[in-house]
Amino acid sequence: MKASWEKIEKNQGILTVEVEAERVAVALDKAFKKVSGKVSIPGFRKGKVPRSLFEARYGVESLYQDALDILLPDVYVEAIEETKIEPVDRPEIDVQEMAKGQALKFTAKVTVKPEVELGEYKGIEVEEKTSDVTAEEVEAELKRMQERHAELVVAEEGEEAKNGDIAIIDFEGFVDGVAFEGGKAEKHSLELGSNSFIPGFEEQVVGMKKNEEKDINVTFPEEYHSEDLKGKAAVFKVLLHDIKRKNLPELDDEFAKDVSEFDTLDEYKADIEKNLKQQKEEANKRDRENAIVAKVAENATVDIPEIMVDNEVDNMFKDFANRLQQQGMNMELYTQFTGQTEDVLKGQMRTDAERRVRSNLVLEAVAKAEGIEAGEEDLEGELSRMAEMYQRSVEEIRSIFTANGMIDSIKTDLAIRKTIDFLVENSKTAA
Numbered sequence: 537m538k539a540s541w542e543k544i545e546k547n548q549g550i551l552t553v554e555v556e557a558e559r560v561a562v563a564l565d566k567a568f569k570k571v572s573g574k575v576s577i578p579g580f581r582k583g584k585v586p587r588s589l590f591e592a593r594y595g596v597e598s599l600y601q602d603a604l605d606i607l608l609p610d611v612y613v614e615a616i617e618e619t620k621i622e623p624v625d626r627p628e629i630d631v632q633e634m635a636k637g638q639a640l641k642f643t644a645k646v647t648v649k650p651e652v653e654l655g656e657y658k659g660i661e662v663e664e665k666t667s668d669v670t671a672e673e674v675e676a677e678l679k680r681m682q683e684r685h686a687e688l689v690v691a692e693e694g695e696e697a698k699n700g701d702i703a704i705i706d707f708e709g710f711v712d713g714v715a716f717e718g719g720k721a722e723k724h725s726l727e728l729g730s731n732s733f734i735p736g737f738e739e740q741v742v743g744m745k746k747n748e749e750k751d752i753n754v755t756f757p758e759e760y761h762s763e764d765l766k767g768k769a770a771v772f773k774v775l776l777h778d779i780k781r782k783n784l785p786e787l788d789d790e791f792a793k794d795v796s797e798f799d800t801l802d803e804y805k806a807d808i809e810k811n812l813k814q815q816k817e818e819a820n821k822r823d824r825e826n827a828i829v830a831k832v833a834e835n836a837t838v839d840i841p842e843i844m845v846d847n848e849v850d851n852m853f854k855d856f857a858n859r860l861q862q863q864g865m866n867m868e869l870y871t872q873f874t875g876q877t878e879d880v881l882k883g884q885m886r887t888d889a890e891r892r893v894r895s896n897l898v899l900e901a902v903a904k905a906e907g908i909e910a911g912e913e914d915l916e917g918e919l920s921r922m923a924e925m926y927q928r929s930v931e932e933i934r935s936i937f938t939a940n941g942m943i944d945s946i947k948t949d950l951a952i953r954k955t956i957d958f959l960v961e962n963s964k965t966a967a
Contacts, residue, residue, distance in 0.1 A: 537553065537554065537555050537556065537559070537611060537614060537615070537618075538553070538554045539551060539552065539553045539554075539614070539615035539618045539619050540552045540619065541619040541621055546650075546839055546841075547624075547647055547648055547649070547650045547839065547841045548645065548646065548647050548648070549621070549645075549646055549648065550643050550644070550645055550646075551615055551616075551619060551621070551627070551643065551644040551645075551646050552641075552643050553611060553612075553615045553640075553641070553642055553643070553644070554639050554640070554641050555607065555611055555639060555640040555641075556639055557637055557638050557639050559607070559611075559640075560603070560607070560634070560638070560639065560640045561636075561637070563603040563604075563606045563607040564596070564599050564603045564636065566602075566603070566606050567599040567600075567602035567603040567606060568587055568590065568599055570602055571598075571599065571602060572584075572585050572587075572590065575590065575594075577589065577590075577593065596636045600634055604631065604634070604640075607640065608629065608642075612627065612644065615644075621646065621648050622648055622649040623646045623647065623648055623649075624647055624648060624649050624841055624843055624844050624847070625646075625647040625841070625843040627644035627645060627646045628644065628645040628646075629642055629643075629644050630642060630643050630644070630645070647841050647843055649844075649897070650838050650839050650840060650841060650897065651838070652836055652837070652838045652897050652898055652900075652901035653836060653837040653838070654832075654835070654836050654898070654901050654902065654905060655832075655834075655835030655836050655837070656832075656835045657832040657835065657836075657898075657902055657959060657962075658959075658962045659962060659963065659964055660828050660831050660832060660959065660962075660963045660964070661963070661964045661965070661966040662824055662827045662828055662831070662963060662964075662965070662966060663827075663965070663966045664820075664824075664965045664966070665816075665820045665823065665824075666816075667813055667816040667817045667820055668813075668816075669809050669812045669813045669816065673812055674805055674808050674809050674812065677808050677812060678787060678804075678805065678808060681795055682784050682785060682787060682791070683782065683784070685785055685791075685794070685795055686782035686783060686784045686785065687782070687783040687785075688702065688780045688781070688782060688783070689780065689781055689782075689783050690778060690779070690780055690781075691746070691778075691779035691780070691781050693746060694745060694746075695745070695746075695779060696742075696743050696744065696745055697728060697741055697742055697743065697744050697745070697776065697779045698728065698742055698743075699728050699729035699738075699742060700727070700728065700729055700781075700782060701727075701728050701779050701780065701781050701782075702725050702726070702727055702728075702779070702780040702781075702782075703725075703726045703727075703728055703741050703744070703776055703778075703779060703780075704723055704724070704725055704726075704776070704777040704778040704779075704780065705721075705723075705724050705726060705741065705774055705775060705776050705777065706721065706722045706723065706724070706774070706775040706777065707719075707720065707721055707724065707752075707772045707773065707774045707775075708720040708772065708773050709770050709771070709772045710770060710771050710772075710773070711765065711768050711769070711770050716764065716765065716770075718762075718872070719770075719772070723777060725780075726738065726741070728741055728742055734754045734756060734757070734770075735754070735757065736752075736753075736754045736755070737752055737754050737772065740752045740753075740754075741774065741776065744774075744776045745776065745779075746776060746777070746778060746779060747775075747776065747777070748775075748776050749773070749774065749775050749776075750773075750774050750776075751771050751772070751773055751774070752771070752772040752773075752774050753769070753770075753771055753772075754769075754770055754772065755767070755768070755769050755770070756768050756769075756770060761874055761876050761880075787801060788801055789801050792804035824960065824963075825956050825959075825960055828956075828959050828960060828963050829895050829898075829899065829956060829959065830891075830895070832898055832899075832902065832959060833891075833894050833895045833898045836894075836898045836901065838894060838897055838898065840890065840893055840894060840897070844893050845886065845889050845890045845893055848889035848890075848892055848893050849882050849885050849886055849889045850882075852885045852888070852889055853878070853881065853882055853885065856881070856885075896952065899952050899955045899956065900952070900955075902955050902958070902959065903951050903952070903954070903955040906955070906958060908951055908954050908955050908958060909947075909951055910946075910947040910948075910950035910951040910954065914947075914950045914954070915943070915946065915947055915950065916930070918946060918950055919933050919934050919937075919946075
């Protein structure tokens with residue numbers, strides 16, 4: 537087999553391939569065996585039709601497509617390896633010559649991974665964020681834990697709903713006197729003051745009493761997700777069934793014993809401070825890495841093919857759908873509740889997708905420029921970490937990823953991780 541590559545524009549080029557006649561003949565033989573079992577010719581059982589008779593009746597050309605289906609996948613991969621190109625999309629195949637006893641000649645229009653022109657990537661300056669924890673932050677976390685462990689009690693008859701209460705309501709929304717889709721619910725629990733409803737709604741529930749009915753007037757925001765409702769005035773007919781109020785526990789040593797492994801509130805607060813500091817340190821580390829990678833990517837020049845962004849959007853959308861499923865919801869329900877279509881969601885993901893693709897391309901270029909690779913020792917360490925996480929043996933984990941063809945993917949991810957570490961090590965803290 538012979539293969540050559542010619543770049544024609546930006547990230548596209550023509551792969552020209554010639555496959556020897558002997559290999560074409562083998563593919564034609566396999567194609568004949570595949571179709572002969574389906575052909576009926578009087579005087580012959582299926583699968584027993586002579587090749588010469590088949591070709592005389594149907595023509596050898598009838599075998600070409602099956603032969604190409606057998607031949608092209610392997611040949612295309614070999615041609616890619618020979619020319620050392622990195623396709624990012626399916627090729628557009630154009631068969632130039634194919635005949636019995638002759639070589640196969642075809643071209644493939646291929647979109648390849650773009651070249652990256654690196655800018656400055658060493659000595660990147662980023663600000664250092666403090667990991668100090670304030671007394672106010674500790675108290676806020678303590679308050680959050682107090683809220684989490686609060687007991688809900690039903691408000692007494694005649695009491696008015698106030699911010700912080702849980703209002704159990706029926707509601708139905710109308711625009712121009714017509715009920716709209718998704719605007720109705722029964723026995724809905726709404727925490728007043730949470731700002732989880734349309735602006736102005738919760739404020740008008742405040743002051744209502746049990747079994748009271750009320751018309752609540754609101755205006756949907758101009759940026760509301762539903763085209764039919766954005767900017768529209770609406771009336772919600774509301775019935776307040778019950779008011780549930782949080783009975784907060786006292787913040788004392790007994791509370792500490794109930795919610796933690798500590799005997800005193802002071803010990804518990806010290807542990808909260810330690811955990812908050814650790815969380816800040818981890819968050820600041822991620823923020824520093826992201827800021828450095830963003831600047832390195834910004835300094836580089838790269839023309840990204842749209843198909844790479846499209847593919848990343850598809851991957852992000854699949855991940856999002858999987859997360860919804862883990863939470864007991866599917867995409868159909870989500871789009872109904874939010875009023876957002878799949879196309880809208882994918883459009884919202886596009887900017888992040890482009891940023892991810894750009895960052896990965898630039899990190900790969902830095903790794904190549906600096907000779908950063910993930911070796912067997914790195915791979916062994918990662919497999920050991922996974923084995924411990926999933927409580928399996930290293931050999932079992934390696935076998936699973938090898939069977940799924942993911943070992944190289946793990947190595948690529950590890951090389952990217954090492955490249956980010958390299959950039960951080962070679963960065964500076966802004967004055």
